[in-house]
Amino acid sequence: MGRREKVATSLAGTVGAGIGRALAAVDADLARRYPGDPGTRQPVHTVYVPADAFDAGTIRSWGDQALAALDEHAPDAGALARALGLSDALAEPVYARVRAKLEREPVEDLRIDFEDGYGPRPDGEEDDDAARAARLVHEAYGNGTAAPYMGIRMKWLEAAVRDRAIRTLDIFLTGLVEAGGLPQGLVLTLPKVTYPEQVTAMVRLAEEFEKARGLEPGRLGFEIQIETSQSILAADGTATVARMIDAAGGRATGLHYGTFDYSACVGVSAAYQSSDHPAADHAKAVMQVAAAGTGVRVCDGSTNVLPVGPAAQVHEAWRLHYGLTRRALARAYYQGWDMHPGHLPTRYAAVYAFYREGLEPAAARLAAYAAKAGGAVMDEPATAKALSGYLLRGLDCGALDADEVSRLTGLTRPDLEGFAIPRRAAPAVGGPQARP
Known part of the structure; x- marks a missing residue:
């Protein structure tokens, strides 16, 4: 190896050390606020099932209903390609994979719903359903029938339902712990968040439960559902959602866009409430920028147009859902909500076409x-x-x-x-x- 020439410099070594000291707080803040994506699997969708309707056969039932819809309205690759406009090159591999997915793992993420899909119930009834949900989730993970991710959506933390929300969360988590422990795929969803202080309150609930049950600090994370205009823009003009992420103290795992609540909140009439409305695009763009680098994932909303009825009506609903899903994927929203078993074929067809063609x-x-x-x-x-x-x-x-x-x-x-x-x-x- 040849002799290296001496490299000339002008700055004293103390300059770099001084800059390092000056930026130490910034370095620490960057590491805390922007750790990057966690590198975990992100489900392609979330399915919501009312707590009173959820049972041990729900996931398999959704898969069977989705397969039946395919059998009736797209019995082969060519039929699905014509319905959705798939290319000949994609038709066979996409169709085969969709059917295999519906047979093997029809639901990637399931939320047992105690909020809008469940509604107000007598306390005793909700107590029983929360305890039953814990038992069924524990059994599903034990016998291999669980979705990769499962959990509950509690009620929100405003005064009218706050005590009920806290009690349901407590009963559900306590049931899981006493049955054997929290499953790795547990996900909790906090809906209708308007102020960062409500996120802070959810953090306190998580901390108190961890202390009460001797769990590792930080074990409980949760998703924040964005359903109000105030969760995007605060009264002082700041981006509320960014403050919510910070208030979560590292516990936030996702931001879920609520298509219909948010649309109604900003005055969009019912006929135009959709995940591709400009109001929806604005909200999700703010969510996306606020979450970038934080490790918090952004989830798109849903369509309420169900693929039911005669073939022409089903195909029209499928094309709508397929198009919305492809649109979301192109915009880096890799997860969305599915409202009906008939949405599963087009969810997976859109996702599979997106990845296979690229x-x-x-x-x-x-x-x-x-x-x-x-x-x-x-x-x-x-x-x-x-x-x-x-x-x-x-x-x-x-x-x-x-x-x-x-x-x-x-x-x-x-x-x-x-x-x-x-x-x-x-x-x-x-x-x-x-x-x-």
Whole structure:
């Protein structure tokens, strides 16, 4: 090795040390507020089922009803392609994967609903349903019939229903702990949040429960449902949702957009309440920017147009749902709500088409980046992170297979995860489980 030339500098070593001291608080704040994506599996949807209607067979029933809808209204790949406008190249692989998914894992995330889908009930009845929900969730994880993620949506924390919300959450969590412990895929949803102080109150509930049951601090995370205009823009003109994330103290796992409550709140008439309305786009864009880098995921809303009735009506509802889902995916909203078993075929068809049609270009770009081979697009580390994240999400939901991704990229799953790692290390907080 040749002799290195001496490199000239002008600044004293104390300058860097001084700057480091000056920015130490900023470094700590960046690490706390913006740890990056947690690297866990994100479900492609959330299904809401009223607490009184949920039973041990609910998930399988949704899958069977979805398969029956396919059998009746799209019995083969060609029929589904015609209904949705899929290309010939995508029709067969998408159709086959949709059917396999509905047979194997029809629901990725299920929320037992004690809020709008359940309504006001006598206290004794809600007590019983909360205890039953805990028992059924525990049994489902024990016998292998659970969705990857399951939990409850409690009532909100405004005065009229606050005590009921707290009691239901307590009964449900206590039932799980006493049955054997909290499942890894447990998810809790706090609806109709308007003020950051309500998030602070939810944090206090979580802390008090952890203390009461001897749980690890931070074990309980929760989603925040965005359903009011005040949750987007506060009276002082600031972005309330950003303050909510901060108020959660690392416990927030997701922001869920409530299509119909939010639309009504800003005065959108019923005929135009949709997840692609400009008011919805604005709210979700604010949510997305507020959540960026924090590790909190943004979830799109739903459509209330159900695929029921004669074939023409079902196909029209399917095309609407398929289009809204594809639109959301292109805007980086990788999760949404599904309101009916008939939405499952188009949820998975849209998700699978999104990942399969982009598989080869994404794989080629990532392979070129990994090999430093260049190509038609000059990608940077941030783009490599996005490309690997895209492939990992496709693998998680069943759109892609590990062997085809490895063949096209020359990379293993750990390699992909290496490119997709968060920019900063995040503290362990309760919430969605690690990718399998």
